[in-house]
Amino acid sequence: xxxxxxxxxxxxxxxxxxxxxxxxxxxxxxxxxxxxxxxxxxxxxxxxxxxxxxxxxxxxxxxxxxxxxxxxxxxxxxxxxxxxxxxxxxxxxxxxxxxxxxxxxxxxxxxxxxxxxxxxxxxxxxxxxxxxxxxxxxxxxxxxxxxxxxxxxxxxxxxxxxxxxxxxxxxxxxxxxxxxxxxxxxxxxxxxxxxxxxxxxxxxxxxxxxxxxxxxxxxxxxxxx
Amino acid sequence: xxxxxxxxxxxxxxxxxxxxxxxxxxxxxxxxxxxxxxxxxxxxxxxxxxxxxxxxxxxxxxxxxxxxxxxxxxxxxxxxxxxxxxxxxxxxxxxxxxxxxxxxxxxxxxxxxxxxxxxxxxxxxxxxxxxxxxxxxxxxxxxxxxxxxxxxxxxxxxxxxxxxxxxxxxxxxxxxxxxxxxxxxxxxxxxxxxxxxxxxxxxxxxxxxxxxxxxxxxxxxxxxx
DNA sequence: TCAACCCGGATTGTTTACAATATGAATACC
DNA sequence: GGTATTCATATTGTAAACAATCCGGGTTGA
Numbered sequence: 001x002x003x004x005x006x007x008x009x010x011x012x013x014x015x016x017x018x019x020x021x022x023x024x025x026x027x028x029x030x031x032x033x034x035x036x037x038x039x040x041x042x043x044x045x046x047x048x049x050x051x052x053x054x055x056x057x058x059x060x061x062x063x064x065x066x067x068x069x070x071x072x073x074x075x076x077x078x079x080x081x082x083x084x085x086x087x088x089x090x091x092x093x094x095x096x097x098x099x100x101x102x103x104x105x106x107x108x109x110x111x112x113x114x115x116x117x118x119x120x121x122x123x124x125x126x127x128x129x130x131x132x133x134x135x136x137x138x139x140x141x142x143x144x145x146x147x148x149x150x151x152x153x154x155x156x157x158x159x160x161x162x163x164x165x166x167x168x169x170x171x172x173x174x175x176x177x178x179x180x181x182x183x184x185x186x187x188x189x190x191x192x193x194x195x196x197x198x199x200x201x202x203x204x205x206x207x208x209x210x211x212x213x214x215x216x217x218x219x220x221x222x223x224x225x
Numbered sequence: 226x227x228x229x230x231x232x233x234x235x236x237x238x239x240x241x242x243x244x245x246x247x248x249x250x251x252x253x254x255x256x257x258x259x260x261x262x263x264x265x266x267x268x269x270x271x272x273x274x275x276x277x278x279x280x281x282x283x284x285x286x287x288x289x290x291x292x293x294x295x296x297x298x299x300x301x302x303x304x305x306x307x308x309x310x311x312x313x314x315x316x317x318x319x320x321x322x323x324x325x326x327x328x329x330x331x332x333x334x335x336x337x338x339x340x341x342x343x344x345x346x347x348x349x350x351x352x353x354x355x356x357x358x359x360x361x362x363x364x365x366x367x368x369x370x371x372x373x374x375x376x377x378x379x380x381x382x383x384x385x386x387x388x389x390x391x392x393x394x395x396x397x398x399x400x401x402x403x404x405x406x407x408x409x410x411x412x413x414x415x416x417x418x419x420x421x422x423x424x425x426x427x428x429x430x431x432x433x434x435x436x437x438x439x440x441x442x443x444x445x446x447x448x449x450x
Numbered sequence: 451t452c453a454a455c456c457c458g459g460a461t462t463g464t465t466t467a468c469a470a471t472a473t474g475a476a477t478a479c480c
Numbered sequence: 481g482g483t484a485t486t487c488a489t490a491t492t493g494t495a496a497a498c499a500a501t502c503c504g505g506g507t508t509g510a
Binding site: 004005048051052055056061063076078079080082083086087089090091096142143144145146149153 | 229230273276277280281286288301303304305307308311312314315316321367368369370371374378
Binding site for chain 3: 481482483484485486487488489490491492493494495496497498499500501502503504505506507508509510
């Protein structure tokens with residue numbers, strides 16, 4: 001039965017979600033046995049999941065020591081940010097295809113959820129939805145390969161933001177998302193692209209690469225099936 | 226000891242090189258036991274390598290049936306091509322940093338090897354070196370993250386070209402590489418970007434997505450340590 | 451003749467036990 | 481008192497045996 005692949009995907013998704021929502025801090029140790037208990041699984045499957053996540057740069061495997069949530073270096077952080085900016089800005093400037101009515105509807109739906117999360121001061125949901133907005137945009141204007149690439153980049157950005165975020169700043173203005181959609185519907189690619197560039201630069205300006213905080217949280221009931 | 230990671234990297238590299246040089250055809254079965262013998266390894270390590278490669282879309286794992294060299298669908302092929310074009314064309318239009326003298330030297334060195342391979346009618350070397358030229362370009366003008374992304378895209382393109390290449394065509398003109406470097410040294414980003422677009426479109430025009438050939442080769446001494 | 455069925459061999463998937471390694475505390479030494 | 485060393489413990493890494501699954505050939509029966 002191919003249900004084992006399903007189970008591994010479930011575990012990987014749970015870990016990724018925890019990283020995305022910044023519950024799992026960079027540097028956290030991920031003991032195999034403990035994860036196996038948390039997810040009602042066994043070491044072998046956990047091991048495969050960790051190997052997969054290490055290929056996505058979310059987890060770092062240190063031989064003989066175990067798995068840890070990755071701690072991207074300042075250089076890696078800069079590279080990830082620049083890469084994401086290149087992809088998203090370029091795609092908006094010259095979309096692979098036009099935004100369909102259905103695509104616009106999907107984006108509006110996400111924006112509505114964003115507004116709701118904002119209302120409820122649900123920071124975790126806002127982070128998640130903001131990522132979903134960008135991913136949907138890429139899927140609609142681009143293709144699935146670009147989407148999966150950006151998917152990974154967004155995950156890595158979550159680690160980066162957790163590590164290097166300056167205090168007293170609020171990243172990723174959701175108001176930009178609204179303006180972005182308006183510009184796209186008006187076929188104003190030049191302005192949309194410029195706005196996306198400003199939007200992503202805004203996130204970068206909230207980062208401070210000088211300090212390297214040792215934010216190593218212990219995973220306990222952070223991870224719930 | 227961390228030598229096991231080394232060994233797995235060696236095996237993965239050998240498999241990737243075989244795919245890149247188009248010795249390993251899409252659809253080929255990759256039996257664990259056979260690979261373990263070829264690489265003087267054991268099933269467990271082969272298994273981990275295959276899992277890693279499946280994350281890179283080079284290998285497809287079919288539960289209960291085993292590992293196969295991936296057969297990208299026409300849709301996936303189009304998406305990979307479009308993604309690579311987006312990245313490389315955009316990067317040339319607005320390079321992340323200027324081409325250094327050292328970078329130019331590296332590119333010239335690869336071009337010299339390309340000319341040599343062309344002289345010797347070494348098609349395999351030419352394919353490999355062409356990829357290296359593009360990767361070096363991205364590393365010099367962009368960053369390592371973009372490089373590793375493109376690394377995977379080029380591998381996937383190898384599979385795509387093997388599957389869908391039209392007969393009687395010669396892909397990837399190495400003369401373009403020369404012109405590209407000249408334009409970059411002259412800081413003519415607009416023309417360089419345009420040339421790259423034509424260059425990649427040239428490769429795409431050699432493809433025919435209508436036919437789906439069942440090019441399943443048996444791996445025997447194709448893979449040599 | 452053809453289709454469905456069944457079974458033996460081969461390959462993959464999983465579990466288990468065991469070996470190797472790193473960690474941290476206690477101890478000995480300077 | 482501080483530093484180095486040693487040993488017990490916990491965790492990771494590996495190998496091998498076992499179970500499950502898939503594939504192809506052969507048989508049976510309409």
